[in-house]
Amino acid sequence: MNAMLKISAGVAPLQACGICKRYDDRTALDTVDFALPEGAVLGLIGRNGAGKSTLIRALMGLIDVDAGNATVLGEPALAMSDAAKERLGYVPQDPDVLGWLRVDEMFALLRGQYPRWDQEFVEAQLARTLLPRDRALGRLSPGERQQVALIRALAVQPSLLVLDEPAAALDPVARRDLLREIALRAGESGTSVLFSTHIVSDLERVASHVAFLHQGRLLLQAPMDDLKERYARLWLPSRVAPPRIVGEISRRPQQAFGGWSLVVEQIDGHWPEATQQPGARLETLGLEDLFVEIAE
Amino acid sequence: MNALARWLQLPWYSAERVQRYFNAGMQAILLLAALLFSLLMPHDSGAHIVTLILVAASCAFNWMFVGARWLLVARDANALQLPHSHQRVASALASMATQTLLLPTVLLALLGLPALPALTLMLDMTAMALLWALATRWMVPLLGFVPAALVLLAGPAGWPSPTDPKFTLLGAELAALGLAIVTLRWRALMRADETGFASSWRKPKIFLLRGQLGMQGLSAGCATYRNPHAGVNADGASKIRLPDSTGQYDVSTLVRVLLGPPFAPRRRTGGDLRYWALGAAALLLVEFAAWLLVSPDTLRVLNAMVLLWTVMLAMFLVPALASLRLFALFGGQPAAAVALLAHLPGLGDPSDARAMLLRTTIGVAIRWLAVAVLAIVALWLLLVGAPGFVALLLVAAAILATLTGASMLAALSGARLDRGSSHDIMRRGIYFALLAVLTITSSVALIPQAVALLAMQPAATTWADQHPWIPAAFTVAWSALWVFALAQLRRHWRRFWRRAHPFLQR
Amino acid sequence: MCIVVLIHMDASSLTIAPGAPEPIYRQIVEQVRRLIAGGQLPPGELMPSVREVAGFHAINPMTVSRAYSLLEGEGLLERLRGTGMAVAQSARSARPEAERMSLIEPRLHELARAARELELPASRVLRRLDQLLENGE
Known part of the structure; x- marks a missing residue:
């Protein structure tokens, strides 16, 4: 479990290699290598516009990329077979989908296409969330639409669940329910989950792995516990920029402190030597601080 | 010059880019066609009416989809407490009027065509277009028949044709009446609560255009994809007809339903029926009047x-x-x-x-x-x-x-x-x-x-x-x-x- | 020696702070260690199942099982056939004081550093600590 994301080809339910995507003059994704280990819950985190949705859509085979390739459940993302599609649950960022259908009609329409469709789950969720089943989806609030989309994705009993900002429109109770469902699915059915978010606390609860996307580049990709144990903030008092040190992830000047703050990584269980310098101070970081430190 | 260019561009910004270009293109084509007609048509046939109709149509088109939207801009500016918003809106409408009314009039006059009747006809069409946009939705199909009714009445009542210089007075009176109604309606809608209408059936047309890609507002039944209310009628019921509820659909039906309107099989709803019934009733009325008159x-x-x-x-x-x-x-x-x-x-x-x-x-x-x-x-x-x-x-x-x-x-x-x-x-x-x-x-x-x-x-x-x-x-x-x-x-x-x-x- | 308050262990007895720099599995390990060392969890006490803990706190079950495995490795928990995890018989209820002291040592260091940084007189800090320990506040 402690192993880094080194998964042999074809085993990872979701994998990408050297993905590049440009829109006009803007680079959305810059040579992204990515792997979701089997049974992992990977939280993809990044600022607005970092390219999270683009990466997810590229992984899902929904857009043409300029370079690189992605595989879903071992098949090319752009040419999935029905067998792969049946095991895939995907909820896009803005599930404005099918506003013209009633809630129950939408489920009735799709259940015939998925052999593992779990109608009991749908019924139970509809009853629990009090979603009006005879209302058109277009008449639901954004949060309710999101819930319907999540129920739809979970009802297919997916082996791979991909959620783009699933919690954005949900209220705190529904959000906690969703996290619980994700966590238990992963733990019990072995579902591999990829979800993007910029709400760090969601990620800290359920994610077993974390990936940081910043300006189209994947800066960091590691098991969650490693991230908290192996990365720290190093305060270096120095008016001039210190030379780049081994294990450095990012740095920024700190006027008030009169020096620099660096994010450093343990190498083979040891902190970089720079931590021994006079005046240097090492500080453990919560995920949110780490995120701010790297993404700023 | 820069200020002038800005003033000329100003009114078009109430509509989305696609709509703007579409309007500009339509206007260019309609005016060009009008020009061709006036140059090539035999002068004695009285067929300058075609030129006039084309010019007036271009004018109406602009006021329906761009000019009327300034009501929405004015309301939003008011709500956001933007300073000087009244002057801006007035200035935009003046610029719009200059470009869509004065400019064609001057062009027609230069071509030696009767410009004053044309101007009054365009004013009539402007009033009609604004009435269309500001009217409650159920009135919209009725308004569609007003021009036909006017044409019908023209013969027996002895009204002059728009190519006739005598048309000016009558046209001006009509325009004054129409624009007066528009002004009153505009002022009322400025203060109206946009969310306070019981159903979309009772909403003014212009509020229904909000958030829609303008061109798709051409048809009330086909709102844009991004609009979550697309394909949903005023009562919140779906307009899509599912063949049955057994969960076994043939795949092409499934694809059509997922693509949504206008590809999905439609369910005839009460709202649609009312709409068509009103249209048909108005058509029958016009037909009856025509049967009596001509x-x-x-x-x-x-x-x-x-x-x-x-x-x-x-x-x-x-x-x-x-x-x-x-x-x-x-x-x-x-x-x-x-x-x-x-x-x-x-x-x-x-x-x-x-x-x-x-x-x-x-x-x-x-x-x-x-x-x-x-x-x-x-x-x-x-x-x-x-x-x-x-x-x-x-x-x-x-x-x-x-x-x-x-x-x-x-x-x-x-x-x-x-x-x-x-x-x-x-x-x-x-x-x-x-x-x-x-x-x-x-x-x-x-x-x-x-x-x-x-x-x-x-x-x-x-x-x-x-x-x-x-x-x-x-x-x-x-x-x-x-x-x-x-x-x-x-x-x-x-x-x-x-x-x-x-x-x-x- | 004060009176040991036995607790019934369920998922809610664990406090999880997802935002803390300390990983969640460590938080669980530390808490269970302390509870056992303090004697509040007697040998044989049944632990809440992984699913219960994960479900209650909406955290990843793998994190919970990782914590349990570590505790099992330390000999503090043992796997019962079919019924889950329980506090190991070998985990003696109250450990020697020295051992228990070593568990609190890092926090005392932290406290001492904070007190020095704030330039608080030792007597004042100790008095307050005394109060807290007495009243169990």
Whole structure:
């Protein structure tokens, strides 16, 4: 479990290699290598516009990329077979989908296409969330639409669940329910989950792995516990920029402190030597601080 | 100069970019056609009415979809407490009036045409357009018949035709009345609570245009993809008809339902029925008045004109709306429906899925076109009866089908909705407009009965009679357009089949 | 020696702070260690199942099982056939004071550093600590 994301080809339910995507003059994704280990819950985190949705859509085979390739459940993302599609649950960022259908009609329409469709789950969720089943989806609030989309994705009993900002429109109770469902699915059915978010606390609860996307580049990709144990903030008092040190992830000047703050990584269980310098101070970081430190 | 340029641009910013370009293109084409008519038409036939109608139509079009939107801007500016918003709105409307009313008037005067009657006609159309936009939704189908009613009443009441200088006084009175109502309505709506209407049925039309891609507001039934209320009627019930609820659908139905209106099978709802019933009632009323007022021969011509115009408009509108919808689905913001389709098991291998997508999108549009063409041919042969027009219509329909196919394929292969150097949508809008103008001008130039219909009088001569080179010129124009349309179709067909799978987005 | 308050162990007895720099599995390990060392969890006491803990706190079950495995490795928990995890018989209820002291040592260091940084007199800090320990506040 402690192993880094080194998964042999074809085993990872979701994998990408050297993905590049440009829109006009803007680079959305810059040579992204990515792997979701089997049974992992990977939280993809990044600022607005970092390219999270683009990466997810590229992984899902929904857009043409300029370079690189992605595989879903071992098949090319752009040419999935029905067998792969049946095991895939995907909820896009803005599930404005099918506003013209009633809630129950939408489920009735799709259940015939998925052999593992779990109608009991749908019924139970509809009853629990009090979603009006005879209302058109277009008449639901954004949060309710999101819930319907999540129920739809979970009802297919997916082996791979991909959620783009699933919690954005949900209220705190529904959000906690969703996290619980994700966590238990992963733990019990072995579902591999990829979800993007910029709400760090969601990620800290359920994610077993974390990936940081910043300006189209994947800066960091590691098991969650490693991230908290192996990365720290190093305060270096120095008016001039210190030379780049081994294990450095990012740095920024700190006027008030009169020096620099660096994010450093343990190498083979040891902190970089720079931590021994006079005046240097090492500080453990919560995920949110780490995120701010790297993404700023 | 800079300030002047800004002032001239100002009014157009109330509409979305696509709408702006479309309006600009339409205006250019309509004014050009008007110019051609006035230069080539025999001066004695009284057919300058065609020029006037084209100019007035362009003016109305701008006020319906751009000018009226300034009410929304004014309301929002008010709500946001923006300073000087009243002056800005007034300035924009003044600029709009200068460009759409004064400019054409001056041009017409320079061409030696009766400018004052034209100005009053344009003012009438402006008032009509604003009334259309500001009216409650249920009034909209009724308003559509006001021009027809006025034309009808004109004969028996002895009103002068708009080409007649005597029209000025009457037209001015009508415009003053219309604009007064518009002003009162505008002031009332400025203070109205936008969310306070019981149903969309009672909402003013302009509020329904909010958030919609302007052009799709042309049809109240087909809102944009991004609008979550698309395909939902005022009572919140779905307009889509599902064949049954057993959960076993054939895949093409499934794809159609997922693509949504206008591809999905529709459910006739109470709201729709009321809308059509009102329209039909108004039509019957006009028909009854006409039956009382005019001779059977004129009535026949009138009916032919109204019916033909309606069907022809529909013939152009439905494929255009279907293309727009595809542009929104495949070329705009990522649409969840397309993602769902891309991951839906059971669509077969990629080439099956492609064929299925083509059948359910282009197939639907082409079927509609075929029905519309058959209706027009039948109506024409029944009511007018000049086979020459049928040939012309079939050529036009073939090109329309080609252009529709090309533009839908362009949408399906990822042409962009919002922006980009090519302005895909605008260009395609212009192709359709060109085709429409070519159809109308050819009809008038080559077929005496068409002139008779348009000018509402038995016309003995056409352009072709006066200028022997005209048929040849039209043949060249038609051939060029068709070749161009075929080239477009071929290009986008190839692009469509080259994609990895048919449900890719931008 | 004060009176040991036995607790019934369920998922809610664990406090999870997802935002803390300390990983969640460590938080669980530390808490269980302390509870056992303090004697509040006697040998044989049944632990809440992984699913219960994960479900209650909406955290990843793998994190919980990782914590349990570590505790099992330390000999503090043992796996019962079919019924889950329980406090090991070998985990003596109250450990020697020295051992228990070593568990609190890092926190005392932290406290001492904070007190020095704030330039608080030792007597004042000790008095307050005394109060807290007495009242169990």
